[in-house]
Amino acid sequence: MTLHEHRFAGCTVIVTGAGSGIGLATATRLAMEECRVIAVDVSAGRLHDLTSEVEGDIVPITADITDDASIATVMSTVGERVDGLANVAGIMDGFEPTADIADATWDRVLAVNVTAMMRLTRAVLPVMLERGRGSIVNVGSEAGLRGSAAGTPYTTSKHAVNGLTLSTAFFYTPRGVRCNAVAPGPVATNIEAPFRSEWGQTRIGPFLQTNVPGVARPEQLASAITWLLSDDASNVSGAIIPVDGGWAAI
Ligand SMILES: NC(=O)c1ccc[n+]([C@@H]2O[C@H](COP(=O)([O-])OP(=O)(O)OC[C@H]3O[C@@H](n4cnc5c(N)ncnc54)[C@H](O)[C@@H]3O)[C@@H](O)[C@H]2O)c1
Numbered sequence: 001m002t003l004h005e006h007r008f009a010g011c012t013v014i015v016t017g018a019g020s021g022i023g024l025a026t027a028t029r030l031a032m033e034e035c036r037v038i039a040v041d042v043s044a045g046r047l048h049d050l051t052s053e054v055e056g057d058i059v060p061i062t063a064d065i066t067d068d069a070s071i072a073t074v075m076s077t078v079g080e081r082v083d084g085l086a087n088v089a090g091i092m093d094g095f096e097p098t099a100d101i102a103d104a105t106w107d108r109v110l111a112v113n114v115t116a117m118m119r120l121t122r123a124v125l126p127v128m129l130e131r132g133r134g135s136i137v138n139v140g141s142e143a144g145l146r147g148s149a150a151g152t153p154y155t156t157s158k159h160a161v162n163g164l165t166l167s168t169a170f171f172y173t174p175r176g177v178r179c180n181a182v183a184p185g186p187v188a189t190n191i192e193a194p195f196r197s198e199w200g201q202t203r204i205g206p207f208l209q210t211n212v213p214g215v216a217r218p219e220q221l222a223s224a225i226t227w228l229l230s231d232d233a234s235n236v237s238g239a240i241i242p243v244d245g246g247w248a249a250i
Helices: 021-032 044-053 068-078 103-131 152-175 198-211 218-229
Strands: 012-016 036-041 058-062 084-087 134-139 177-184 240-243
Touching: 012 021, 012 068, 012 103, 021 036, 021 044, 021 218, 036 044, 036 068, 044 058, 058 068, 068 103, 084 103, 084 218, 103 134, 103 152, 103 177, 134 152, 134 218, 152 177, 152 240, 177 218, 218 240
Parallel strands: 012 036, 012 084, 036 058, 084 134, 134 177, 177 240
Antiparallel strands: none
């Protein structure tokens, strides 16, 4: 049995949403573990704070991941080796039930949470397959495990993340690329989650107040994400792991 004391020395890992919350904690943890981190975020200011405050080999890329040109920039920066991809960037909806969905909300939530995740995964796979090695970790949500944690657009998007995770794991695990997801419960981050529907608030509000365990720290998610990225999880693929303080058990 090999003890992995330096889990990410010599590795390159892409982290989206690296400027805040779970992505920031993941990028920080990776940099502390000697990883070259390709840190992607739409906010230049947040990436500036990351590179100013965290020591290590961090390459910031200011980009909107829904933009195809951004994905090309990420891939040209990565070069010929990428060991991991942490698809963390995501946005919430306004707790809208189906009848109250605005097209713009639906389109943006699906574009960021699902389509961009697929496109970046699609771009990274050939590089990983060339080496027969890689680990992809998608950030899903408790909303991907039930119908009572968010509005319909976000719930739909996070169930799609689970499908993308399972299908990618099915096709590529035999060729050395693992794909897994974490499903967080509430985490103390900058994500915005306003109630934009009266019925949404009436219906979901009581569930969130009574059924949800405490709010996690982003570092608690980074711990699970980096474990899945690392060789410590070498026999884990196609798993959707609740990291939610026990909410999934309720
Ligand atoms: N915070 C929670 O309670 C919670 C719960 C379950 C799941 N999640 C999921 O965790 C992930 C991270 O969320 P967080 O809570 O850390 O949020 P956050 O808002 O603190 O961080 C998300 C980061 O992603 C960036 N981002 C958003 N859209 C982007 C885009 N199009 N291109 C590039 N960067 C973009 C933002 O600028 C931000 O810095 C999301 O996928 C979210 O759905 C969060």
